[in-house]
Amino acid sequence: MHLLSNIIRTERLPHEFCPGCAIGQVYHYAAKAVEELGINMDKVVFLSGIGCNSRGVGYVRFDSATTLHGRAIAFATGVKLANPNLTVIVVTGDGDGAGIGGNHLIHAARRNIDLTVILYNNRVYASTGGQLAPTTPYGMYTSTTPYGSLEEPFDLCSLVAAAGAVYVARWTTAHPYKAINSIKKGVLKKGFSFIEIIGQCPTYFGRYILKTTDPVKCLKWLIENSIMKESTSKIPAEELSNKIVVGEFVDKDRPELTEQYRILREKLKLQLV
């Protein structure tokens, strides 16, 4: 028996991802976090949208769904409101969660509904063939920016923090323990949590931008180019703009949506009697 067969649908292996892809790591972090927290796994739901990132939910042994491109958070909102006892985790991509689905992302953060959103950011649209994403660095060459991108990328953590999320963190696949720890915090947090994980995509980001398809080199690049939030003041601003700033950005409390529904219902019950 496979060591992880309680959390992975091992009967579906081998999986369909490219060699060296980060998606296995991201799902591993998420499933590991749930396992370590000791939550009843029958009460955990994994939802994803469409993209390479989203195919992973079919490999974890939970109630789960691969929904529509960009819409996982909207589906999750329905699931969580319908049964607040479920722990709902959304795994999305940068194109999925911040491109086509960006509106749902900011509204869910604003509502502060108790979801944990893990956004795997490979900074390209991988499953459609390496096109420009809203997170692709300025000037980069992709399948749809043959002359280099003319657009600035989103800083997703700032965006979601501004929209009202109560827990926001960013790590890379070169920071596995930190990432698992943040996912645990996110799951425990009552409210909207957002964990961005920058991961290697040797096939596209690697090949197009780092000029290597070697996953180890891609991971090394992630380590060398990331900087802890606490150290950002030590380097000049222009240098910082090329860095991946990692760390916890928000950890606060404010009223959660399903809890507010519960309180309102109790109040109305008294009035209606």
Added chain:
Amino acid sequence: MGKVLFMSGNDACVEGAIAAGCRFFAGYPITPANEITERMSRRMFEVNGVFIQMEDEIASICAVIGASWAGLKAMTATSGPGFSLMQEGIGYAIATETPCVIVNVQRIGPSTGSIFSQQGDVMQARWGSHGGCYENIVLSPYSIQEMFSLTIESFNLSEEFRVPVILLSEAAIGHLRERLVIPEKINIVNRRRPTVSIKDFKPFKALENEAPPMAFFGDGYRVYYTGHLHTVEGFPVLSLEKYPLAEEVLKRISSKIRLNIHRITMLDARYINDAKIIIVSYGSSARAALRAVNEARKNGIKAGYLRLITLWPFNYQKIRELCSYADVVIVAEVNNGQILYEVQRALPSKNVIPLLKLADTHTPMEVLAKIREVV
């Protein structure tokens, strides 16, 4: 007799939904469906249900599907532009066999059009989502009583066949006010849930004429849903060669509807047996048609009235049977001709003529004039 009320079609729809067991509503404001959303925002809390106003109609249909997975009977309501936005989600509900109800209070189009009544979304309701290998159920109410009863029927059919059901109303019906009688006894269909062990449960395995039982999220069955072409276990078909049964589920999502068409078809046929001229209509047009047929009969004209309550699946056979004696069939609808062509397909050797109007509703005089024209 049950309780007698006086209310609008949109309000009656909400009461029907609640009677059917609906406990989740997600929507986005749009005229002429607003009264449904507004009444739901109050009523859902009163029945311990959930109401949420989402950021758009795409999010609304997605939240409805999510709530259905978690075990609640769920619905949304919208009109033209919002209905267009929901199409991808409706297709997803069809593919994942997720019960839910979508109310479309039709307004004039194309595009923003206006808020005048129209019956322009008949084909969109049938074919609006991409990859047309599917069947769905679309019902057309013509009175306040039916805004109530067909909303219940929509939930019942949706739960039984695990398919999104579209209640295709119109501005003219949503905003109409008339008498509503709440029946003392209401038939409610609830979702079938699995009884086999978790190990033996194949979420998409069923006979060709039925929908499989459905486990709720949290039940422990660890179900996986996907819009991908999937196996009876629910996992994506990654190669057509490797899975000889790749199309099994795809075929069944149509056959479960087609093979039950006799049970899904609802028609209202009057003065048919000796009718030489039959008016086929639905929704608001049928109100004018009924009045016109009554007038024609008073004047000795052998006119008949056939109202389609179930628009889709379209029951060609039944229409053929009912119209077999007629010489002329007039199809009255408020659009450029949609059901018209289906009736022509059902009756290839008959004289099927249109009585079309692009906005608002037909008047009895317009229908009567047409009857007189063909006598």
